[in-house]
Amino acid sequence: MRQQPAPKDPSELDAIETREWLDSLDYVLQAGGPVKVARLLRALTIHARQNGGKLPFTANTPYINTIPVDEEAQIPGDFDIERRIKSLVRWNALAMVVRANKAEEGIGGHISTYASAATLYEVAFNHFFRGPDANGDGDIVFFQGHAAPGIYARAYLEGRLDERHLENFRRELSPGGGLSSYPHPYLMPDFWQFPSVSMGLAPIMSIYQARFNRYLESRGFLTAEQPKVWCFVGDGEMDEPEAQGALSLAGRENLDNLIWVVNCNLQRLDGPVRGNGKIIQELESIFRGAGWNVIKVVWGSDWDPLLAADENGLLVKRMEEAVDGDYQKYSVEPGSYTRKHFFGKDPALLEMVNHLTDDQIRKLLRGGHDPKKVYAAYRAAVTHRGHPTVVLAKTVKGYGLGEAGEGRNITHQQKKLNERELREFRTRFDIPLADEEVVETPFYRPPLDSPETQYVLERRKELGGFVPERKVTASQLALPDQSHYTEFFKGSTQHAMSTTSAMVRLLTKLLRHEEIGKRIVPIIPDEARTFGMDALFRQIGIYSPKGQLYEPVDRETLLYYHEAKDGQILEEGITEAGAMSSFIAAGTAYANLGIQMIPFYFYYSMFGFQRIGDLMWAAGDIKCKGFLLGATAGRTTLNGEGLQHQDGHSHILASAIPTLLTYDPAFAYEIAVIVRDGLRRLYGDGEELFYYLTLYNENYEMPEMPSNVEEGILKGLYKFKPADKGKTHKAHILGSGPLLREALRAQQILAEQFDVSADVWSATSYKLLRGDALNVKRWNMLHPLAAQKKSYLEAVLQNEEGVFVAVSDYMKMVPDQVAPWIPGGLMSLGTDGFGRSDTRPTLRRFFEVDAESIAVATLYALYQKGALPAQAVDAAIRKLGIDPEKSSPFYL
Numbered sequence: 001m002r003q004q005p006a007p008k009d010p011s012e013l014d015a016i017e018t019r020e021w022l023d024s025l026d027y028v029l030q031a032g033g034p035v036k037v038a039r040l041l042r043a044l045t046i047h048a049r050q051n052g053g054k055l056p057f058t059a060n061t062p063y064i065n066t067i068p069v070d071e072e073a074q075i076p077g078d079f080d081i082e083r084r085i086k087s088l089v090r091w092n093a094l095a096m097v098v099r100a101n102k103a104e105e106g107i108g109g110h111i112s113t114y115a116s117a118a119t120l121y122e123v124a125f126n127h128f129f130r131g132p133d134a135n136g137d138g139d140i141v142f143f144q145g146h147a148a149p150g151i152y153a154r155a156y157l158e159g160r161l162d163e164r165h166l167e168n169f170r171r172e173l174s175p176g177g178g179l180s181s182y183p184h185p186y187l188m189p190d191f192w193q194f195p196s197v198s199m200g201l202a203p204i205m206s207i208y209q210a211r212f213n214r215y216l217e218s219r220g221f222l223t224a225e226q227p228k229v230w231c232f233v234g235d236g237e238m239d240e241p242e243a244q245g246a247l248s249l250a251g252r253e254n255l256d257n258l259i260w261v262v263n264c265n266l267q268r269l270d271g272p273v274r275g276n277g278k279i280i281q282e283l284e285s286i287f288r289g290a291g292w293n294v295i296k297v298v299w300g301s302d303w304d305p306l307l308a309a310d311e312n313g314l315l316v317k318r319m320e321e322a323v324d325g326d327y328q329k330y331s332v333e334p335g336s337y338t339r340k341h342f343f344g345k346d347p348a349l350l351e352m353v354n355h356l357t358d359d360q361i362r363k364l365l366r367g368g369h370d371p372k373k374v375y376a377a378y379r380a381a382v383t384h385r386g387h388p389t390v391v392l393a394k395t396v397k398g399y400g401l402g403e404a405g406e407g408r409n410i411t412h413q414q415k416k417l418n419e420r421e422l423r424e425f426r427t428r429f430d431i432p433l434a435d436e437e438v439v440e441t442p443f444y445r446p447p448l449d450s451p452e453t454q455y456v457l458e459r460r461k462e463l464g465g466f467v468p469e470r471k472v473t474a475s476q477l478a479l480p481d482q483s484h485y486t487e488f489f490k491g492s493t494q495h496a497m498s499t500t501s502a503m504v505r506l507l508t509k510l511l512r513h514e515e516i517g518k519r520i521v522p523i524i525p526d527e528a529r530t531f532g533m534d535a536l537f538r539q540i541g542i543y544s545p546k547g548q549l550y551e552p553v554d555r556e557t558l559l560y561y562h563e564a565k566d567g568q569i570l571e572e573g574i575t576e577a578g579a580m581s582s583f584i585a586a587g588t589a590y591a592n593l594g595i596q597m598i599p600f601y602f603y604y605s606m607f608g609f610q611r612i613g614d615l616m617w618a619a620g621d622i623k624c625k626g627f628l629l630g631a632t633a634g635r636t637t638l639n640g641e642g643l644q645h646q647d648g649h650s651h652i653l654a655s656a657i658p659t660l661l662t663y664d665p666a667f668a669y670e671i672a673v674i675v676r677d678g679l680r681r682l683y684g685d686g687e688e689l690f691y692y693l694t695l696y697n698e699n700y701e702m703p704e705m706p707s708n709v710e711e712g713i714l715k716g717l718y719k720f721k722p723a724d725k726g727k728t729h730k731a732h733i734l735g736s737g738p739l740l741r742e743a744l745r746a747q748q749i750l751a752e753q754f755d756v757s758a759d760v761w762s763a764t765s766y767k768l769l770r771g772d773a774l775n776v777k778r779w780n781m782l783h784p785l786a787a788q789k790k791s792y793l794e795a796v797l798q799n800e801e802g803v804f805v806a807v808s809d810y811m812k813m814v815p816d817q818v819a820p821w822i823p824g825g826l827m828s829l830g831t832d833g834f835g836r837s838d839t840r841p842t843l844r845r846f847f848e849v850d851a852e853s854i855a856v857a858t859l860y861a862l863y864q865k866g867a868l869p870a871q872a873v874d875a876a877i878r879k880l881g882i883d884p885e886k887s888s889p890f891y892l
């Protein structure tokens with residue numbers, strides 16, 4: 001009898017079984033190729049699931065490079081010279097920060113971020129970023145804000161910046177100018193295109209930029225090859241909600257014109273991003289789940305032979321079990337430490353690195369520092385079709401700084417290096433400076449005819465010019481004539497309407513205009529019906545790259561929900577941040593794509609500056625043009641919605657943005673005058689500003705425009721309705737928005753019951769009045785011997801007598817900002833405090849902004865001036881039914 005082979009132990013059986021499956025798979029791979037393998041695995045998965053096999057969910061792939069070595073595109077060009085160029089950029093970026101902080105202690109700047117990202121940028125500069133003169137449009141690049149020193153240092157090598165610029169990094173007010181701390185188009189309008197340092201904004205802006213480029217293509221504005229949109233993001237930055245919030249849009253709309261590079265240096269400011277986990281793996285699953293093409297660049301070429309020898313997967317297993325905190329440690333410790341703690345976990349692993357010295361182990365490159373790997377990833381990214389791509393590149397923060405900061409928790413803040421550290425850095429990167437020179441950290445640029453400079457220039461020439469560069473090439477537009485506005489000047493005395501409907505009506509008219517109609521980009525985050533804009537759905541269509549694949553439920557109606565490839569409306573869904581990013585993409589197309597587009601972004605005014613104020617600030621920095629329309633405005637006019645909806649302060653928040661023109665109009669004709677002038681200034685004269693108008697949902701008759709008020713509307717104040725003369729007392733009531741009508745009612749009460757002539761003024765913009773008054777005051781102060789000027793406000797009020805009261809549906813601080821220039825001071829009424837849901841009259845009484853409250857305030861102001869006795873005020877309070885003991889709305 002033949003003897004049975006001895007039963008094997010279970011782990012051995014396991015290994016044999018695994019080997020057999022893998023051998024079969026290898027066979028299929030060889031014979032049938034990867035597509036067949038994928039099909040087979042899918043079938044196996046389904047079979048297993050159907051038969052009770054519980055497969056754990058994972059959106060991850062192994063912790064190794066996504067692109068197999070034999071599929072890597074080979075990097076062209078001169079490897080050595082590119083390394084020397086990169087080293088010079090590294091040096092100058094470092095020198096810029098060190099010198100600035102030597103000259104001015106505490107001026108700041110970052111060394112370690114660019115140090116980790118140098119290869120990621122240099123490979124792109126030498127091989128990928130297309131400049132503005134490339135075939136088609138140049139690429140659009142969002143640089144990681146605090147990597148700016150590296151971008152300046154490269155521009156210096158390119159001869160675009162000189163030593164004086166670099167010397168004055170972060171000292172912009174030096175004679176002759178300097179370099180802004182971070183990318184700020186407002187401060188360096190010929191250089192930077194995108195403000196990016198407030199973390200999370202660049203990522204979301206880049207997604208909507210890529211999407212807007214598609215929109216422009218669909219609507220026939222972009223005809224050449226689509227530019228790529230690149231966005232460089234920090235791994236710490238990825239925790240910002242804005243950074244992750246729109247990933248699925250990019251996946252859903254197949255934005256293969258979008259490439260993100262996440263610099264996974266495993267650290268943020270304070271310490272590790274995910275010390276106890278793996279940021280690359282975490283991000284991979286998030287991006288894959290959102291439909292992105294993920295390319296991981298984890299390991300440099302030095303690891304290739306080790307991974308090739310890793311037949312039983314021990315190395316990959318070890319790579320996966322070590323956490324980011326471990327990897328950070330390996331980057332600061334000597335090779336002996338990594339040998340012991342990383343490879344030493346398993347004797348077989350230790351053996352794999354027997355042939356390497358400790359020094360060689362220490363220098364095993366991470367993927368993001370290896371130009372070959374980075375090139376292969378970018379090449380795969382630019383050629384990938386059907387999905388946006390993210391390159392997750394593993395790097396070391398502060399790479400090259402050695403003990404001065406490489407991989408250390410303090411590295412983000414490191415701004416100085418001592419002599420020894422500088423020398424080490426110099427030696428490590430072969431900077432041609434002698435020991436005694438290094439101490440001074442001079443900038444170093446090889447001569448124009450050096451091979452390095454020539455190479456840099458030749459590469460950029462080949463790729464279509466320098467990046468970044470901001471150039472306004474779009475020509476101004478022919479604008480609608482007067483006839484488009486006359487309807488609004490005439491008023492609507494037959495029927496009531498709100499300022500929101502007036503604006504929508506005006507927009508509808510402008511959309512029909514031959515020249516600007518198609519350039520208008522209506523943007524709405526799921527509130528079109530609220531604002532009465534749903535008629536536009538059918539009229540101009542909602543943009544969708546897929547058209548409309550279904551029959552809408554309301555197809556039979558005239559105004560059905562109509563999606564189309566060339567739709568004009570950007571119906572964003574419930575994402576104010578996304579909608580604002582679209583606004584920015586549209587409002588900067590004049591500078592970044594050479595196309596004038598005119599965004600009109602309608603939103604709930606409460607969910608604007610309060611919710612996404614940082615994007616609005618960025619819109620100022622980026623020189624965005626267009627119209628922000630804060631609808632359902634006013635703490636008492638939007639009455640039923642309560643505390644989280646009723647906006648009584650967006651005008652305060654908006655007042656902080658220098659290039660924003662804010663208006664709180666009351667009537668249709670005011671809106672028409674403001675928008676007409678806005679179009680002229682932005683698209684006729686090319687001014688780089690934007691507008692904020694609050695729009696309300698209260699219906700009332702729109703009056704005809706009085707004569708000679710247009711200047712006043714635009715500058716912020718004009719007399720709307722003078723009082724009948726002949727009363728004993730004189731007053732002025734400044735009203736804004738729908739509260740102007742309470743002012744008119746107060747005018748009547750005061751005249752009929754209290755012997756007061758009160759002129760009613762429409763205050764359209766306290767911000768503009770104040771800006772003008774401040775400027776004039778400043779000029780007068782600095783020119784005390786010259787004839788003193790008068791601001792617009794002072795000029796229009798100089799001959800007015802009596803007391804001044806202001807009322808709006810906003811906080812008292814809004815009118816208070818002009819109080820110093822009002823003769824005799826200003827009594828402001830407003831809606832300070834949290835909102836409530838109730839009827840408009842009840843709310844206006846509660847906030848003390850109704851006609852009766854205005855009348856009492858006016859009489860009190862007259863009493864304060866000595867024109868009336870206190871008893872008169874007291875009598876009025878009772879007569880008008882105001883409860884003097886009612887609680888204050890301010891902080892309740």
Ligand SMILES: Cc1ncc(C[n+]2csc(CCOP(=O)(O)OP(=O)(O)O)c2C)c(N)n1
Nearest residue numbers: 113197198199234235236237265267268269
């Ligand atoms: C909204 C916002 N919050 C905080 C900061 C301050 N800040 C600047 S850089 C930084 C750390 C960035 O870490 P990471 O994104 O990983 O970039 P790295 O420097 O590591 O490449 C922080 C907190 C900021 N610029 N913006």
Ligand SMILES: [Mg+2]
Nearest residue numbers: 235236267268
């Ligand atoms: Mg980081």
